[in-house]
Amino acid sequence: MSDSTKPPHLSDHGEHALPDDSHTRPTAKLLFGWTSKPWTGRLLFILFAVASLGLILVEPLLEMAAGEGHHFRHAYFNIDAITGFYAWWGFGSFALVVLAGWPLGRLMRREEDYYDDESEPAGEEPHP
Amino acid sequence: MSGLLGTINPGLVLILAGLIAGMTPVQRVRQGLALAAPVIALLMLLTATRDTDLATMSMMGFDMVFYRVDGLSFIFALAFLIAALINAVYALHQDSQIEDSMGLAYMGAAVAACFCGDFISLFVFWELTAVTSVFLIFQSGTRAAYKAGMRYLGLHVLSGVLLLFGAMQLYFATGDISVRQLELGNPGVLLIFLALGIKAGFPFLHTWLADAYPKATVTGTVVLSAFTTKLAIYALARIFPGETSLVWIGAIMTVYPVFFAVVENDLRKVLSFSLNNQLGFMVCAIGIGTPLALNGAAAHAFSHIMYKSLLFMSMGAVLYRTGTTKATELGGLHRTMPWTTVFCLIGAASISAFPLFSGFVSKSLSMSAVAYAGFVIPWLMLLFASAGVLEHSGIKIPYFAFFGHDSGKRPKEAPFNMLLAMGAAAFICVGVGLPALIPGFGFDWLYSILPYADDPKTMGYEPYTADHILTQMQLLILAIFAFVVLQRIGAYPPEKRGIILDTDILWRKLGYGLARWSGSVWTKVGPTMSGVFGSLSSRAFRRLEAAFSPRGTLARGELYNSMAVWTVVLLGLSLLVAFFIR
Numbered sequence: 254m255s256d257s258t259k260p261p262h263l264s265d266h267g268e269h270a271l272p273d274d275s276h277t278r279p280t281a282k283l284l285f286g287w288t289s290k291p292w293t294g295r296l297l298f299i300l301f302a303v304a305s306l307g308l309i310l311v312e313p314l315l316e317m318a319a320g321e322g323h324h325f326r327h328a329y330f331n332i333d334a335i336t337g338f339y340a341w342w343g344f345g346s347f348a349l350v351v352l353a354g355w356p357l358g359r360l361m362r363r364e365e366d367y368y369d370d371e372s373e374p375a376g377e378e379p380h381p
Numbered sequence: 382m383s384g385l386l387g388t389i390n391p392g393l394v395l396i397l398a399g400l401i402a403g404m405t406p407v408q409r410v411r412q413g414l415a416l417a418a419p420v421i422a423l424l425m426l427l428t429a430t431r432d433t434d435l436a437t438m439s440m441m442g443f444d445m446v447f448y449r450v451d452g453l454s455f456i457f458a459l460a461f462l463i464a465a466l467i468n469a470v471y472a473l474h475q476d477s478q479i480e481d482s483m484g485l486a487y488m489g490a491a492v493a494a495c496f497c498g499d500f501i502s503l504f505v506f507w508e509l510t511a512v513t514s515v516f517l518i519f520q521s522g523t524r525a526a527y528k529a530g531m532r533y534l535g536l537h538v539l540s541g542v543l544l545l546f547g548a549m550q551l552y553f554a555t556g557d558i559s560v561r562q563l564e565l566g567n568p569g570v571l572l573i574f575l576a577l578g579i580k581a582g583f584p585f586l587h588t589w590l591a592d593a594y595p596k597a598t599v600t601g602t603v604v605l606s607a608f609t610t611k612l613a614i615y616a617l618a619r620i621f622p623g624e625t626s627l628v629w630i631g632a633i634m635t636v637y638p639v640f641f642a643v644v645e646n647d648l649r650k651v652l653s654f655s656l657n658n659q660l661g662f663m664v665c666a667i668g669i670g671t672p673l674a675l676n677g678a679a680a681h682a683f684s685h686i687m688y689k690s691l692l693f694m695s696m697g698a699v700l701y702r703t704g705t706t707k708a709t710e711l712g713g714l715h716r717t718m719p720w721t722t723v724f725c726l727i728g729a730a731s732i733s734a735f736p737l738f739s740g741f742v743s744k745s746l747s748m749s750a751v752a753y754a755g756f757v758i759p760w761l762m763l764l765f766a767s768a769g770v771l772e773h774s775g776i777k778i779p780y781f782a783f784f785g786h787d788s789g790k791r792p793k794e795a796p797f798n799m800l801l802a803m804g805a806a807a808f809i810c811v812g813v814g815l816p817a818l819i820p821g822f823g824f825d826w827l828y829s830i831l832p833y834a835d836d837p838k839t840m841g842y843e844p845y846t847a848d849h850i851l852t853q854m855q856l857l858i859l860a861i862f863a864f865v866v867l868q869r870i871g872a873y874p875p876e877k878r879g880i881i882l883d884t885d886i887l888w889r890k891l892g893y894g895l896a897r898w899s900g901s902v903w904t905k906v907g908p909t910m911s912g913v914f915g916s917l918s919s920r921a922f923r924r925l926e927a928a929f930s931p932r933g934t935l936a937r938g939e940l941y942n943s944m945a946v947w948t949v950v951l952l953g954l955s956l957l958v959a960f961f962i963r
Contacts, residue, residue: 272713272787278794281719288715288784298869301862308855315847326848329752329760339764343856346768347863354643354874362644362879368889379704381792 305344309337387429388436390448391422391458392493392506395465399485399513403478411481415469418485422492423462426450434498443558446498452832454495456679457615459830460686461492463809464607471694471802472600480520484604487513491608495615499558500548500573503616507544507580510609511537512953517601518593526596532885533593536586537609538952540579547572563620574621580613581664582657584633588885590657591641595649595706599697602649606656606693607686614663614682618832623670628751631665632759634658639769644874645881648706648778649696652689655732655774658766659685665763666747669754672836677746679832684731684739684813691728691806692778695721698795698803699782708777708876713787721795722783724803731810733775733857734767738814741853742824742844749842768860775857776864781876816845 272289274282287293312326313336319325328334335341398418402411429435429450436448450458465488472481487510494506511534518530550569552558563570579586590610594602621627638654638661645651659681666678698721699714700706715722727738734740744767751760794800815823824844833839867873 272716273789274716276791277716278719281716281722284719285715285722285784289713289787294869298865301858301865305859305862308851308858312851312855315851326852329749330757332757332761337855339852340855340859342761342764343768343858343860344863346765347772347860348867350639350643350769350772351863351867351873353640357640358644358874358877361882362877363882365878365880367880367882379792380701381703 305340309340312336386425388448389425390436390493390496391425391429391462392489392491392496394418394422394425395489395492396486396509397489399482399487399489402485403482406478408476411478412469412473415472415481415485416466418489419462419465419469422489423459423466426455426458426462431455437498443501443552444499445502446559447502448496449498450496452834453615453618453675453679456683456830456832457611458492458495460611460683461488461495461608464488464686464690465492467690467802467805468600468604468607470798470805471603471697473798474796475600477520477598479516480598480601483513483516484601487517487604488608491612494612498560500544500551500560501558503560504541504545504548507576507612508538508541510612511541514605514609517605518597520598520601521596523596529593529596532889533589534952536579536589540576543572543579544576547574547576560616560619562622565621565624565626574624577613577616577620578630580609581617582610582613582634582660583630583664584637585884587634587638587657588883591638591645591650591653591883592885594653594656595647599701603690603693603697606652606689610656610660611682611686614660614667614678617664618667618675618678622667622675624668627664627668628754628756628759629668631661631663631668632762634661634664635766636661636762636769639766639773641881641883642769642773642777646708646876646878648708648711648782649693649700651708651773651777652692652696655692655770656689658770659689659732661766662744662747662763665759666750669747669750669756671750671754671838672833673753673838673842674747674750676828676831676833676836676839677743677748677750680743680746680827683827684743684810687806687809687813688728688731688739691724691803691810692732692774694799694803694806695725695728696778696782698799699792701799702792702795703790706782707878708781709878711782711788711790712785713783714790714792715783717791718783718794720800721803722779724800724807725779725783727807727810729775729779731814733771734853735857736814736845736850736853737811737816739810739827740814742814742827745844745849745853746839746842764856768856771857771860772864776861 271291274289277286315325316336326334332338395418398414402414405411405414429448432449432451434446434449436446438445438447465485468484468488472484490506490509490513494503494510497503497506515530515534515537518526518533520526547569548558550572551563551567552569554567554569563573565571565574575586579589582590594605597605617627635658638658642651642654642658645654663678663681663685666674666681668674696706698718699711702718703711703714705711731738731740734744748760748763748767751763795803813824813827817823817825821829828834828839828842831839864873
């Protein structure tokens with residue numbers, strides 16, 4: 254079990270066979286049908302990029318609109334008074350956590366039967 | 382409410398219902414009991430007189446208070462009883478006498494413990510939650526569940542014993558057995574602190590949580606997730622408000638489970654780590670100890686019980702239909718389980734604290750309280766953990782179960798009763814999070830039942846300011862953007878089969894290993910020792926091994942026929958002995 258295998262989503266960008274949708278329920282098609290389209294990934298990327306940029310840029314604008322002597326943001330400390338602090342902190346924290354998953358997985362992941370008693374499934378028969 | 386009825390602790394109603402359910406083979410009767418008991422208990426709670434000792438007793442010189450309602454116990458008991466009702470609906474499809482009865486008794490014990498005004502009755506219900514809940518883990522019927530259940534029971538019985546010893550120590554030092562605010566210093570108080578720490582999942586005492594919860598039954602995990610740890614949070618808020626070390630303990634508790642959760646494959650285990658992380662927010666707020674902070678902890682506990690149940694219910698539905706919650710074997714389930722997906726997403730949005738959901742209005746109270754108190758590093762840690770929560774509960778859970786790589790599994794939608802229960806929990810998650818368009822609506826309702834609702838800082842607290850919405854959205858949207866980017870460039874670590882080591886390796890590998898090694902040394906050395914003692918003791922060891930080892934008498938046959946029952950009986954007996962000898 255090495256960590257260098259290709260993640261599944263990279264080998265399937267939608268250019269391969271699309272998932273079988275013959276059992277998909279109408280409600281599911283209506284609500285989430287868009288999630289399995291080939292363009293979903295790119296669309297989400299663009300949407301979130303625009304939203305992120307907008308959320309950061311709107312802050313100095315609102316700060317200016319608040320007028321002389323007033324502040325739109327009410328910072329608790331010095332550090333969170335930086336423009337877009339929450340945005341940087343959120344992006345950085347998330348990236349750190351996810352990227353830490355690579356070395357941590359290597360360091361702490363063991364075979365499922367490592368403890369002798371863990372090899373069994375959760376113990377629930379499926380009720381399909 | 383006056384008269385005899387007004388002096389009965391509502392938790393006892395559930396415990397009684399559990400007792401009757403244990404003797405009732407008819408499923409319909411047990412369902413009726415499970416649904417009726419929380420409703421009756423809720424009515425009793427809502428009509429109870431506040432801030433007076435409603436039931437007291439003097440025994441062996443101890444002044445015991447069995448039933449006392451105040452602002453703090455009210456909101457916890459209210460959340461427990463609502464959760465009990467939702468759990469009853471969620472479990473309607475199953476026919477298990479022992480699970481119904483133990484579940485009811487467990488929930489009742491947690492409710493009853495909230496109203497105890499003295500340490501002895503608190504101890505009784507504290508232990509009752511442990512010995513009843515363990516059956517929800519055993520009921521899975523696997524060897525892994527059984528062993529995890531025993532580890533769970535061991536730690537929780539230890540927690541109870543520490544609580545009792547601490548309380549006795551304190552009693553002999555001060556002559557007062559009442560549950561009250563204490564300060565660390567007296568060794569007895571330290572024992573109580575440790576006892577609460579085990580149940581609240583403090584760092585290094587936390588392993589039972591992620592070990593046992595994912596191995597319980599479909600409904601068992603949902604029941605477990607609401608009560609034990611929140612009872613500990615209640616007790617911490619009651620006994621140690623303003624204990625500064627809790628700020629740091631809580632902040633650390635929010636951070637490390639995030640890293641465990643990102644590499645974990647079993648989604649119910651991911652939720653258990655997430656539960657541990659959420660407890661950290663509450664513990665941190667209790668450490669601040671201002672009325673605003675304690676309100677924050679209570680509000681967070683209330684909404685947490687709802688959204689965490691919701692998430693566990695959705696994963697329970699997945700487990701029920703597919704037989705697994707491993708991320709490697711799931712994906713694409715939204716096609717046939719759309720409603721479960723919707724409810725799971727509502728739970729995910731609530732725990733991630735999106736505006737309009739319950740986490741947004743409850744977590745911000747604690748966050749602001751920590752900031753007002755000037756703890757900049759813990760505050761940054763909590764903010765880091767907020768992005769971490771979004772990673773494991775907000776994205777990982779729904780993404781890997783319902784979207785992501787298609788597993789080819791096409792199970793049926795969850796049973797109707799499960800959908801109904803999830804819908805009820807989702808309703809509360811959204812209802813509590815809405816802006817107070819009219820007084821008493823949305824978050825205003827939640828704020829009005831907080832323990833210090835008349836605190837001026839809480840009364841003037843407005844979560845829906847443009848500033849707060851913008852900063853929260855910056856945090857969340859940029860974090861999701863990080864996910865999208867990492868996913869597209871292939872830097873998101875793929876899910877893999879395997880288990881993740883935790884500090885419990887100390888006793889699960891080294892501890893067992895040491896015991897085995899000393900056993901083999903003993904059998905070799907024992908007989909060679911001259912005289913009767915040597916041969917006698919080695920024979921005693923062999924007898925013990927014959928009885929207690931995994932190959933021994935007690936482990937033979939049905940797993941929990943003999944060994945589990947005997948262990949519970951033995952532990953219970955030793956507790957009684959310990960209690961009366963002292």
